[in-house]
Amino acid sequence: MIAFFYSKILSLSFIRIVSYFMKQLLVLSLFFITSFAFSQKDSLRTGDRYLEDQLYLTVSYNQYHNQPEVRSSGFSYGIGFGYIRDIPLVKSGHLALGVGVGYSYDSFNHGFKISEVNNQPVFTVDAIESTNPLSLNCIDVPLEFRWRTSTANRYKFWRIYAGVKFSYNIKNEFSFETTTGTQTYANVDRFNKFQYGITLSTGYSSFNLYVYYGLTPLLKDAAVGTTTINSKILRMGLIFYIL
Numbered sequence: 227m228i229a230f231f232y233s234k235i236l237s238l239s240f241i242r243i244v245s246y247f248m249k250q251l252l253v254l255s256l257f258f259i260t261s262f263a264f265s266q267k268d269s270l271r272t273g274d275r276y277l278e279d280q281l282y283l284t285v286s287y288n289q290y291h292n293q294p295e296v297r298s299s300g301f302s303y304g305i306g307f308g309y310i311r312d313i314p315l316v317k318s319g320h321l322a323l324g325v326g327v328g329y330s331y332d333s334f335n336h337g338f339k340i341s342e343v344n345n346q347p348v349f350t351v352d353a354i355e356s357t358n359p360l361s362l363n364c365i366d367v368p369l370e371f372r373w374r375t376s377t378a379n380r381y382k383f384w385r386i387y388a389g390v391k392f393s394y395n396i397k398n399e400f401s402f403e404t405t406t407g408t409q410t411y412a413n414v415d416r417f418n419k420f421q422y423g424i425t426l427s428t429g430y431s432s433f434n435l436y437v438y439y440g441l442t443p444l445l446k447d448a449a450v451g452t453t454t455i456n457s458k459i460l461r462m463g464l465i466f467y468i469l
């Protein structure tokens with residue numbers, strides 16, 4: 227019994243340590259990508275046309291919308307990166323399409339407890355004052371319609387990129403604390419693996435505001451009592467585009 231509680235304490239300490247280092251990694255990534263972005267050119271001449279913004283990195287603060295009334299605490303964050311193929315629509319390059327592929331990691335605080343009844347997950351509100359993390363690992367496919375004021379030799383310019391992002395979840399992990407330790411459920415079958423939402427990024431030069439508004443519920447056929455869990459993702463943060 228002593229060994230059981232000792233292992234649970236070690237597991238909880240490990241989770242907290244990982245959470246701490248993830249937050250530090252987020253800060254360091256923001257610092258290095260900012261420094262790198264200022265040292266790079268943002269366009270590449272290809273004959274009479276030019277390409278823009280081939281690589282991207284996002285750093286965001288995450289929230290739910292349409293979330294049932296459950297307690298939430300702690301810092302929810304996300305980080306993502308990937309490659310986008312720029313496809314100019316006009317010779318000037320001011321209008322273009324962007325098609326890409328990337329990876330994203332998100333951490334949320336969900337406020338639920340999960341149990342199994344007849345091999346099916348059941349969600350209840352967690353009354354314990356603790357942080358219940360949900361971690362997501364996804365493959366992303368962003369599609370963008372791009373407007374910018376750049377030229378082949380002008381590397382600081384205004385941009386407005388609007389589009390949609392499709393995501394496929396390769397791993398989800400719900401954790402919550404109990405009186406005996408931390409309970410974890412990985413790859414819950416009620417999780418909606420295919421997600422999509424609208425995106426908007428706008429700004430000048432290296433710094434651009436970024437918003438993602440999810441249109442797909444995180445869970446399918448899930449409820450707390452008689453209340454359907456219709457939670458969707460809202461991300462707000464910065465996006466850096468690099469050649």
